[in-house]
Amino acid sequence: MPRPDTPPGRCPAVSRFSEGACRVSGGCDHPFMTVRPVSESWQRIEMWLAVHAPRTFASLSQPASADAISAAADELGMRFPADLVESLLRHDGVARGDGGFAFPGGEVLMSLEGLLERGRMYKQLWGRDHEIIESGYWNPEFLMFAERNVTPDGLALDCRSGATFGALGWHFKGEGTSFGQWASLAAFLHELAECLEHGHAMGWPRKCVPVAWQGALLWEEAPEPPSALRSVFELAAAASAPAVPEPEYGHVPPIVEDGWAGGYHAFCLTFVHGVDEAELLRRFGALHETWRPRSRAEARDDAARWTSGYLPVVRAGSCGQWAFGIEEGVGEGARGEVLRRLSHGSQAVSVAFSGFTRLSFYEDGQLVTVYDTRRAYQLPGEADPFGVFPALPAHDAAAGRLLPDGRAVWSFSEQEPARQRSALQQVCEVVRDHFGIGLPSEALSGDLTSAHVLPLLPAPHGRTRPPAEVAEYITTAPEAYLRPTLGAQLASAAADNGLDIYPEILEAVHRAERDEEHGIDQTSPLGVRLRLILAEAGAVRRCPRDDNGQPLLGGHDIFAWQQRANTARAFIEALSLPLREAIGVVVHERRDPRWREQLVAQLTGK
16 A cells, blocks of 8 residues: 555546546535645545554555556446545555444445445446436435445445536435535545544534544544533423324224223233232332323323323223233333332233233242243243243244244244234233133223323343453453442543433432442432433434424434433443443443543553
8 A cells, every 4th residue: 555655646547537637626614724635635644544543554455456447437337536536546445344444434445346346236226216316315326435334324426427526425225315515535535634633523414533542543423512402301391281192103993802902902901919009000100290080092192292201101990909000002011120110029910912912920029921922932030931821822833932052033924913812812811810800891991090100210131241442451450440430430421421410310420439329229319310311312202393393302402312311221230230340331321532541541540
């Protein structure tokens, strides 16, 4: 490859492909100096990589030949922009692998052969598809030159004759191709050189900054200054009247049939022994200020209003020694975390239906068994459901099964609706006969005591692994440095994602530093705060609109609430795991581009 000290110069072969070989038309939208030629920008990029990221520098490939470039352009029947030719004559792509060169969005420079292969494929797929072309999704004279690993997304050049010739844009699967950020590859590479030399942010739609780590170039999202976020819950509290319920897309008329399932297409029916409906709602996490009698229609509407935060509604009643809770749609009562709490000192059984049937049985906070019509095997901790409930219907041939090597094989074919309902009714009969629950079908009709519930926190799963580049530091760090490091990383993650505004979060960080925080009680101030954050993020994902159809939140609000939710989940994990595992979880939520340096300094005491 050209050495980083190779002086930039014109390539005599460039003029064979387009006029104005090293002249750059247009400009870029970044307030830098005049755009420089491609070779000059590549020289600056190479010099920076050679000093700061030698592993990445070594991944830059040798030049392509002028004859090969000419042949590729002829085969694709298009005129290559001079900038692309000059770049290929500098580097024919990059070597793939750990530490390899990539652009800020993760796009990898394609070789001439890769570029040609992609061009052939797209011409075959879309070359004569008038709808694709007219919509702007793709054009036979667009040319992808950098691709993202494992996706068809990438950077493309506009090779159509005219004012936009040579413009650089993005292609996203399902969205199409857009231009307008850079007028040329020369402008793009010029900004990249400036970005590396001065540490500027670059990219679209989210900007990234360069980080040199262990001889490789990495890209981290540029941190954004903290700003006030709009909150669905705060907007709801300030609303003068309930919002109109959002329509149920795909809603179908009720089914008329006997039994508990009558009239419901998707529901979760949960029973708890030895408690009344008030205690059942409390264990569900009911918000006391929302308690009131509701009909099925009222509950469904209240759960579909943004002014209620889209919080689920549970309607409750009693039948003999059992209290029951009915939820329409996907229910909280099907979650293991909820059933553990419901069954404390008692028994809890739930039947959930949504095309498939799931029966869950818990006793005194412990899982007993789960029967699911979609799978004919047990997960760890589950007893054989047929050993507990012998009368359950057998799984059909389409149910998922375990292979001898332990892998699960799932079938995505669906049962006929009549068979789905038949299996559901058989499961309901098993629950009725086994537990002696004589719930009359009319018990679910009319007004029932009900409340919105603030969903309980998910249980820690302990499956998150630390980023590979810092795993060894975490594994080998002296024990004395672990707890201070965890406290520092929790504090930084909270600050990075805007959670340091909550006193409960700051107190949890201090308690973790003092080894006083182990697990999270659902009803503690910290537990309630984390539940609120997760519920808020769930409401934000619904993209609520006002009565005029205008969005209540912007894209920044939506993205930031998801980051807060991810950080809340990291707190749930970290405060329940051994120290090394906890640190490995928290660092995934850091936003400061220097987080690796900070972590290593903390783990080594430097």
